[in-house]
Amino acid sequence: MAYVHITILFTAALLIIIGLYSAIFIDNIIKKIIGISFIEEGVNLFIVALGYAPDGVVPIIMPGMDPAWFAANAAYPLPFGLVLTSIVIGASTLAVMLALVMVLYRRYGTLSTKVMLADTSKQEEYNE
Amino acid sequence: MLEFILMIIMVGSAILALIQKDLLKAAILTGFSAGAIAFLFQLLLAPDVALTQAIVGAVIVPVFIALAVKKTQRSDG
Amino acid sequence: MNELIPLMVIVPLMAGLLISAFSKFNKATKIFAFVVAICLPIIPLASNYGLHYFGGYEPIMDNVTNVMFHPAITYSFTFLQQIFIGMIGILTFLVVFIYLTKYKEVSGPYLFLLFLGTAAVTAMLLTDDIFHMFVFFEILALAQVGIVAASSIDYSYEMALKYMILGSIGSPIMLLGIGFLLALTGSVNVTDIAYAVHNGLVNITSPVFLLSLGLIFFGWLYASGLPPFHTIKSGIYSKAEPHGAALLQSFTVISMISIVLIMFRIYSVLPIFEVLVVFFSILAMILGVSLALTQTDFRRMIGFLAVGELGFIGLGIGLGTPYAITAGLFQALNEIIITALLFIGFGAIVNATNEVDTRKLGGLLAYHPKVSIMLLIGGLAMAGVPPLSGFQSKLMLVQASLSCGYPEISILAIMVSIATFVVFVKTFYTMFLRPKPNDLEVEGKDVPRAMVFAMGILLIIIVLLGIFPDIVIKGISTFVGGIL
Numbered sequence: 074m075a076y077v078h079i080t081i082l083f084t085a086a087l088l089i090i091i092g093l094y095s096a097i098f099i100d101n102i103i104k105k106i107i108g109i110s111f112i113e114e115g116v117n118l119f120i121v122a123l124g125y126a127p128d129g130v131v132p133i134i135m136p137g138m139d140p141a142w143f144a145a146n147a148a149y150p151l152p153f154g155l156v157l158t159s160i161v162i163g164a165s166t167l168a169v170m171l172a173l174v175m176v177l178y179r180r181y182g183t184l185s186t187k188v189m190l191a192d193t194s195k196q197e198e199y200n201e
Numbered sequence: 202m203l204e205f206i207l208m209i210i211m212v213g214s215a216i217l218a219l220i221q222k223d224l225l226k227a228a229i230l231t232g233f234s235a236g237a238i239a240f241l242f243q244l245l246l247a248p249d250v251a252l253t254q255a256i257v258g259a260v261i262v263p264v265f266i267a268l269a270v271k272k273t274q275r276s277d278g
Numbered sequence: 279m280n281e282l283i284p285l286m287v288i289v290p291l292m293a294g295l296l297i298s299a300f301s302k303f304n305k306a307t308k309i310f311a312f313v314v315a316i317c318l319p320i321i322p323l324a325s326n327y328g329l330h331y332f333g334g335y336e337p338i339m340d341n342v343t344n345v346m347f348h349p350a351i352t353y354s355f356t357f358l359q360q361i362f363i364g365m366i367g368i369l370t371f372l373v374v375f376i377y378l379t380k381y382k383e384v385s386g387p388y389l390f391l392l393f394l395g396t397a398a399v400t401a402m403l404l405t406d407d408i409f410h411m412f413v414f415f416e417i418l419a420l421a422q423v424g425i426v427a428a429s430s431i432d433y434s435y436e437m438a439l440k441y442m443i444l445g446s447i448g449s450p451i452m453l454l455g456i457g458f459l460l461a462l463t464g465s466v467n468v469t470d471i472a473y474a475v476h477n478g479l480v481n482i483t484s485p486v487f488l489l490s491l492g493l494i495f496f497g498w499l500y501a502s503g504l505p506p507f508h509t510i511k512s513g514i515y516s517k518a519e520p521h522g523a524a525l526l527q528s529f530t531v532i533s534m535i536s537i538v539l540i541m542f543r544i545y546s547v548l549p550i551f552e553v554l555v556v557f558f559s560i561l562a563m564i565l566g567v568s569l570a571l572t573q574t575d576f577r578r579m580i581g582f583l584a585v586g587e588l589g590f591i592g593l594g595i596g597l598g599t600p601y602a603i604t605a606g607l608f609q610a611l612n613e614i615i616i617t618a619l620l621f622i623g624f625g626a627i628v629n630a631t632n633e634v635d636t637r638k639l640g641g642l643l644a645y646h647p648k649v650s651i652m653l654l655i656g657g658l659a660m661a662g663v664p665p666l667s668g669f670q671s672k673l674m675l676v677q678a679s680l681s682c683g684y685p686e687i688s689i690l691a692i693m694v695s696i697a698t699f700v701v702f703v704k705t706f707y708t709m710f711l712r713p714k715p716n717d718l719e720v721e722g723k724d725v726p727r728a729m730v731f732a733m734g735i736l737l738i739i740i741v742l743l744g745i746f747p748d749i750v751i752k753g754i755s756t757f758v759g760g761i762l
Binding site for chain 1: 212213
């Protein structure tokens with residue numbers, strides 16, 4: 074099971090790289106946002122994989138379990154708690170970004186980042 | 202074996218979502234990717250995180266994206 | 279155990295939620311917001327110093343390794359936290375007061391965002407838990423985006439979306455760095471991590487440790503608006519309402535120092551950490567001032583000057599001696615007040631003239647003498663003219679860099695101060711002193727009295743800190759002695 078663990082870490086890295094690529098190079102704003110959600114998921118997967126104990130048990134203590142055996146075999150639950158928070162934060166950030174995109178689409182009529190986000194710099198040129 | 206299938210689904214649907222011309226399909230594929238991650242969380246001994254990810258990542262986020270696509274435009278370009 | 283410590287975060291958070299839920303009762307909302315805003319600076323002043331363990335979980339001694347570890351989220355409240363939270367409280371009070379007097383119908387969600395941002399920076403200052411800090415860092419980013427998007431200035435939505443996209447790339451990267459630290463030490467408590475790092479429980483030459491530094495450092499650069507994020511940071515200042523911008527810059531300064539202090543406690547064993555901080559700070563100082571020189575929009579100019587001042591704080595912390603860190607933290611306190619004064623003052627001018635281009639302004643001294651005198655004093659304080667507060671902290675910084683053996687850095691700091699002076703005086707001359715252009719109409723528009731009141735209070739603090747810097751410096755240097 075150990076090689077699976079390593080593979081999961083590499084998959085998380087791959088997901089982060091896919092997300093970074095799309096967040097930087099893809100022009101469509103919705104796809105950029107989807108890419109950002111992939112970065113977040115990759116990081117979450119990485120942190121959950123940190124807490125994983127090969128051949129272990131779920132870190133919930135049941136009646137009748139020996140505490141010493143449980144402590145030796147259970148997965149580390151702290152990263153899981155962190156990821157729970159991080160998933161919810163990611164979803165709310167995504168919702169705010171999509172709301173801003175919907176407002177901006179009404180003004181520009183396009184989803185292209187080059188058109189939508191270029192105007193501030195144009196305004197600066199006009200000022201100078 | 203199951204882990205490898207899930208990882209392939211995850212990365213494959215992520216890449217497919219980003220090369221899709223139809224943004225609604227991209228939203229659905231995002232849900233596939235997040236669902237595969239939820240299964241992986243379950244295999245990594247984190248059932249509570251898996252439940253949250255299955256609800257938030259596989260249902261709520263694709264619905265948000267689909268709503269945004271419905272209010273804007275469906276095709277990429 | 280002091281029960282007031284968590285209240286500093288809970289009061290603004292709950293007040294914000296209540297206000298946004300019941301914002302249709304206009305009058306009651308106004309009174310409630312005002313009362314809460316008065317409470318904000320009072321709570322930290324009334325509270326005792328100490329630690330607060332959430333859930334009452336005290337630190338546990340591990341019998342096998344003899345290492346103390348903290349199972350609960352810990353808030354530590356010392357003089358540094360007291361003075362900064364008190365200052366943020368005063369600033370929030372002034373901003374909420376300006377907002378309440380400016381509009382007849384208050385918007386609940388906007389007040390919610392102001393209080394949310396205050397709660398977030400308070401928690402970032404108090405917390406001793408790196409993941410807790412990350413959560414409030416994200417909440418702070420959301421609040422900042424909301425404050426920018428809620429303003430009625432053109433292109434504010436675009437700027438908010440840009441800032442948000444950069445932020446949502448930057449914060450997962452920071453989380454990844456926290457994940458690496460968690461993998462190395464098995465804890466997210468800063469005291470535990472610092473203990474593990476300084477006592478050889480972690481291999482500090484391992485690439486994972488270096489990588490975690492790089493990733494958290496990237497998040498810090500984004501949070502504090504140092505290069506390469508200086509353009510977007512000054513952009514969001516210029517797209518927010520003036521009182522909002524005054525609060526936004528204080529959020530930036532506080533999040534900068536709270537993250538850098540955490541990083542300092544963990545990474546001070548790595549020599550490259552201090553080199554990195556000093557390098558980016560010097561870059562920020564030079565870029566901030568030279569870009570401010572080319573701006574014609576004066577809000578943008580103040581934004582770039584604020585970024586340049588951030589470099590001074592980073593310089594103090596990067597030099598790494600107790601005296602230098604004290605100087606940097608004192609500079610941070612001064613910058614919060616001075617930049618807030620400048621943003622509010624220039625906002626008053628925008629209010630009166632509806633014009634942000636310095637080339638179209640002129641001769642305003644005759645129309646707004648009070649505002650212009652206060653702005654002049656604020657600008658001189660920023661440039662470091664005695665006996666104002668900016669002078670004291672910059673003098674300390676120059677002395678610190680001399681005593682560390684870097685006379686080049688002190689010369690550079692003095693040159694940047696002079697350049698700040700030049701930029702400010704040039705703008706002040708074009709706006710207030712030179713003859714009024716014929717097509718400018720300023721008749722009949724008065725500066726809101728709340729803004730003048732707020733500027734007066736900030737000015738009193740600037741002069742007080744300039745004449746009696748010891749009231750703050752002594753306490754800060756005790757704190758710095760504690761973390762080193």
